[in-house]
Amino acid sequence: MRLKDIKILEKLKIGDQSGYKDLFDLYYIPLSVYSLKYCDSFDQAEDVVQEIFIKFWNEKLYLKLNNSIGPYLFKAVKNNTLSLLKKNTKYCFVQIEDQVNKLIEDEVEDIENIEEEKRKLYQKIEALPEKSKEVFIAIVMDNLKYKEAAEQLGVSVNTIKTHYSNALKQLRKSLDIIIFLLLA
């Protein structure tokens, strides 16, 4: 990333605007994913990152940077996401969140890595019992609230919760393996 950062900065400083597009291609998705880790909202994550990109250009912030852009952007995304969160989150176990976020942080940024994980997870989701799979997809993948999922699938909220618990319980068994591999 460092080398790419330097090239982008060079372009930006001499007024070559294609550098800004390169910056977007390189960082937009990783930054959005990073923001999501803290805020758990697809829309908010993208909003935060877009705002930072806009500010970066409009206020010519690249003029202040010398060797790298990545660390600056990631830090900005984290700060802005967290300050947004303070307004919206009612209940938070700070220590656990920090610990879990740290665990996730160390393996991101690499798109191939995400693809590989995705493949593994899909295999496991496919192996779930039919109802649990249905509910897991609705809640986690399609981002529905319990109530919406209950309506969509034509069952009660309680049924949704039970299936969701069951799905997670089952996935948890393979989660241990994932964590083990990542820490190894």
Added chain:
Amino acid sequence: MKQNGTYILKLILAYASQELSEKEFNELKQWLNDDPENTKLFSDYLYLYKKSRRIRFTENVDSTKAWNSIKSKLHQDSNIVPVSDAPKSKLRFLSNVSGFIKYAAVFIGILGIGYFFMNQHKTTAVTKNQLIIGDDNITLELENGNVKVIQPNGAQQSINISGKVVAEQSGNKLNYEKENSAEKLAYNILTIPNGKKFQVILSDGTEVYLNSGSVLKYPVKFITGINRQVYLLEGEAYFDVTKDAKHPFIVNVDNMNVRVLGTEFNVSAYPEDPSISTVLVEGSVSIFGNDKKYDKATSLELKPRFKASWNKIKTNISVEEVDTDIYTGWKNGKLIFKNIQFKNIIKKLERHYNVTIINNNSKLDEKNYDATFDVETIEEVLNSFNKNYEIAYTIENNKIIIN
């Protein structure tokens, strides 16, 4: 998961999506403080949740749209990159030839899920005005966290834990071994979904009937010298407790305990009801808060044919004489409503029949009704409400709509 397994898990999930109440948050906090192991468990679930969300997110991100949105907000003097230069989303165009093979599995996975949803929609379209009743599984969570599906009409099966048979299931009944040599308390959790009922016979011979939408946690084997304690985490159960004067039988429900030596009684603790009701059929039971130890002087002793209503919020009790059949009829397949608010009748019908009912006529919600059903189908029940109370309904997309 040592304590209140399924319930705690539900709280963690509600936390992950920020859909929990202050009370639930505090319960979660308490649970975390109870055992350092719990923090690890909590982290694991949170980790998995965030991870799945991320994967879905990366699939959803539309970077072309994002790029256009950003570009429209940049200052005018920055006339950069024409629109036609569509950005390459690294994620989407990653596949080269070898990549294609490598990731083929991903797409099969996605197709599988897509097909599943298409299938769903097709079914609902064809049968727009018919109800399809879902068939959810009864599940049994073993002490090691494994979950077993119980098929009430399936073949007889044994529940084994580390090679030892601890219970036998046949039909609608799960029977725990009395000759189990266990020396430590180990819990199983039985979850009965909507639309189903089930019976479990505990290791002391106590018979428990579980109503639809109920969760019961109990030891695989009661241990000599320790109270026989079980947890009704949700729903309704009828207990026929085997007499054992040396080992009181305690049912913990929410923040209330029912203590008995040997007797028959019904406990109902559905979320929509403001109070937990305990109806005594015969014998005697004592009711006390779970924040204190049993003390004869401060507990309420209930007489046969009386009902105790424990208000979940105020934690006070009121007692009245009742017709016990109204409260225990469900055990024999009856559905009895006596002076029940319509909105609660809906919840009970949804649970009994495993259907979804949407009431658009909010004026009905607070009105009270009487009704008794046993062998009727849900359609027959609705027709009877229509005939007696002029409540009309339609069926759309597998949901019952009341207007």
